[in-house]
Amino acid sequence: MNGQAYAALAELERWMNGGEAAPDRLGDEMSADSQLPGPRANLELAEKFARHFAVPELAGGLWELLVEWAEISVEAAGTGNPREFLPFCAVQAMGAHYGYADAERRERIADAFKRAMNDSRWRMREAAAMGLQSVGEQDFGLLRALLEAWKRGANELEQRSFVAALAHPPLLKAKDNARYALSLAGEIMEELAARPVREPEPLRVLSKGLEYALSVFAAAEPEEGSALLERFAGMSDPRIVRIVKANLGKSRLTRKYGPQTQAILAVIDKNSKGNYDSSN
Template sequence: MSKRNEYAIQLKPLIIKSDFGELEDFLILNSNLPGPRANLELAYAFADCLRDTQYIDDILWKTLNGWAKITAEDTSRDSLKEFIPFCAVQALGGIFSCVDSKKKEKVSELLQAAANDSRWRVREAVAIGLQWIEEEDFRAAESIFNKWIDDGSLLERRAIIAALAHPPVLNNKDNVLFCLKITEGILADLTNLNREVRKTEGFRVLKKGLEYAISVFVAKAPNEGFELMKKWAQKNDHDIKKIIKSNLGKSRLAKKFDKQVHEVLVVLTGNFA
């Protein structure tokens, strides 16, 4: 039996009897924090259990909302309690298909707020939560992304990119084309950012996400993907060129599409200032 299943067996009775104080203690005690890697198996098991209930009552809903809103100011750096919003945020994505339209809207709002959190673990929980939604209903995830994207912060856009670079949902060509469309819009907006904005944490993490995610999309739709890369390789923007170059170096492209990679590199090196 996997650790994830073992945790689920321990979590279910606490959830069923709504013993959220004991549940919180259990999550914190087994969080693996402080440390470099939180207990992802436990967090996933928590979401599994909530999804399996298929019914989110008012007490559980309010508890999840409260946990998701635990701020950085409420926890010290590398605090064990940081695991609670991490679990709650990703689990909100897990229960998305189980709640009504009003609660779905609230889930989207909570994930959007958490995407701007100063804590990287909470931001990762957003990407995981969005991936839960994608796996259940990609069109619902599309709706969320389309709502965020136009006025979204750099961190929100990073959450979208990280969530979309999820292989289980990229076997559908329409899904991949949506990813490329989102990518193109983000790259276009990046070219308009001034030097000061490019020094921010938001820009740094978005750029880092783009430096690998594009290759994930391109590997699934090489014809459209390499055309996109070739187009952006021609742009006179140092950061955009670095993003394209980084993706070309990923083995998922370099090993399988050497001819196309070479073609883009020719364009890139001919224009790289």
């Protein structure tokens, strides 16, 4: 860790241990070591910052700091602005704190997740997924309860956050968790196929998420995962078929489950030839 990152975390630790609260200085130090503007924020610092909030009691003012940072808007800190790092870190820290929080704070955290899922900044959408992963790592039941409460009527950006959060191998070691991920992904795929009006950008974001997440779920639960991919491989919707083909090309499936992936690709080829023949 470089000096700036250490200074930011040392400042946070002083605050948590009863020292002077210096929110402006902490924000400046975090922003200075954000590695923004740039293609990749300082994920190491963000993770270590969040880890400090995986506790039941927060020093005075720290919860309010997270709330304030999480609400920093795109107008105040657009994509690549060093201060975008503050809401990015705050949402992840809220995820770390969720399992320890009381009902009121959990509601505030859930609201922050929903805002981040729908943020125009891609990095904030990633923060939402990462925050949800922290919830699931502590208690998958808490994550599942959130997703079940949100899934009805969820838009494409929210659905993308659901699958991105679940496409985290540590969460999928338990078979029941992997089966839940496949079930929810199947529901989202069915809704996507049935949705008559699709906004181009949210659809692109959701599709990109599905194009890798299904393979993560299938690798964790191969039998049910193969069945899901085969089911959607037989659809006529080209967007759905592209999602399936993208997953079948992932090395996590081709290396261990080559025959199964080839069999599903054969279904796609057969259907595409059938569609061509029927149009001529």
